[in-house]
Amino acid sequence: MAGAIVTIGEILVEIMAVEKGNGFLAPQPLIGPFASGAPAIFIDQVGRLGHPAAIVSAVGDDDFGRLNLARLREDGVDVSAVAIHPGAATGSAFVRYRPDGARDFVFNIRDSASGRIDLDSEALAVLAQAGHLHFTGSSLGIPAILGIAERAVDIVKSRGGTVSFDPNVRKELLGDPGFRRALEAVMAATDILLPSGDELHLIAGVEDEAEAVRSLLARGVAEIVLKRGAGGASHFDRTGRTDAPGFVVEEIDPTGAGDCFGATYLVCRRQGMPVAEALRYANAAGARTVTVKGPMEGTSGFAVLDAFIATTKGAGA
Numbered sequence: 001m002a003g004a005i006v007t008i009g010e011i012l013v014e015i016m017a018v019e020k021g022n023g024f025l026a027p028q029p030l031i032g033p034f035a036s037g038a039p040a041i042f043i044d045q046v047g048r049l050g051h052p053a054a055i056v057s058a059v060g061d062d063d064f065g066r067l068n069l070a071r072l073r074e075d076g077v078d079v080s081a082v083a084i085h086p087g088a089a090t091g092s093a094f095v096r097y098r099p100d101g102a103r104d105f106v107f108n109i110r111d112s113a114s115g116r117i118d119l120d121s122e123a124l125a126v127l128a129q130a131g132h133l134h135f136t137g138s139s140l141g142i143p144a145i146l147g148i149a150e151r152a153v154d155i156v157k158s159r160g161g162t163v164s165f166d167p168n169v170r171k172e173l174l175g176d177p178g179f180r181r182a183l184e185a186v187m188a189a190t191d192i193l194l195p196s197g198d199e200l201h202l203i204a205g206v207e208d209e210a211e212a213v214r215s216l217l218a219r220g221v222a223e224i225v226l227k228r229g230a231g232g233a234s235h236f237d238r239t240g241r242t243d244a245p246g247f248v249v250e251e252i253d254p255t256g257a258g259d260c261f262g263a264t265y266l267v268c269r270r271q272g273m274p275v276a277e278a279l280r281y282a283n284a285a286g287a288r289t290v291t292v293k294g295p296m297e298g299t300s301g302f303a304v305l306d307a308f309i310a311t312t313k314g315a316g317a
Helices: 038-048 063-074 121-127 149-158 171-175 177-189 199-204 209-218 257-270 275-290 302-311
Strands: 004-008 012-017 030-036 053-060 082-085 091-097 103-108 130-136 162-166 223-227 233-237 240-244
Touching (some): 004 038, 004 257, 012 063, 030 091, 038 053, 038 063, 038 130, 063 082, 149 162, 149 177, 162 177, 162 257, 199 209, 209 223, 223 257, 223 275, 233 275, 257 275, 275 302
Parallel strands (some): 004 053, 004 130, 012 091, 130 162
Antiparallel strands (some): 091 103
């Protein structure tokens, strides 16, 4: 478990529509701001589990930035490598649920302070202590991160560290040459891949699940952990496959579930847990997250997860 888990990417606030509907074309009630951003949710969960955690990011000198930094510090995350830019606003996402459960978003990420993320002296100091580096696909869509991802990977790998990647890829980004280069650089260094559903096929370029797994393992990925939502998760490596059922819960807000899953799986494995036990905790973390409104409000430590597992029906029960 030597070395911190470090992530690089956006920090933002999420503001949610109270009423279901399509988009934001008329005034309506909103709630928030909630601390958010896929890398921020991920690293907050790492901190809540008691593992050394740090994030390289940027926020504005505003209340949205202060809200996020206070939350991350409170949950045990090192935010020394989060730059504060007085001339830029903290990122934001406005979210509204459609009647069918899908969501509409209005993002301000690229033009926010997150667009100024850089490997300054504080970021380099954090990476020098990292044992593991995590990326999300949403972050690779930020031009500033495209230029530093490969360098950060080299720093961590040169120390014997490992890399994980949660694709979280929007198909429209795949046509961006810069995004594709960053994706290929991160994938070339990825030890643990954490896709959800069709992302496995999107990354592998193969429709058949078994063939996609074989292709990615042949490229050098050591572990693939396929998130199946309510269906649980499957782990693949060169020795075989392990499946773990999900938990039966009422979904309130799915934002952040995959990030909490991935963070929990990584912490458990770095603590020496076997795959099956790590999957059980990761499934519990993802399931509990969807029962709470707000992207970071469902992060939880081991005591909370143990209680959740003890009192929540499993899909295989």
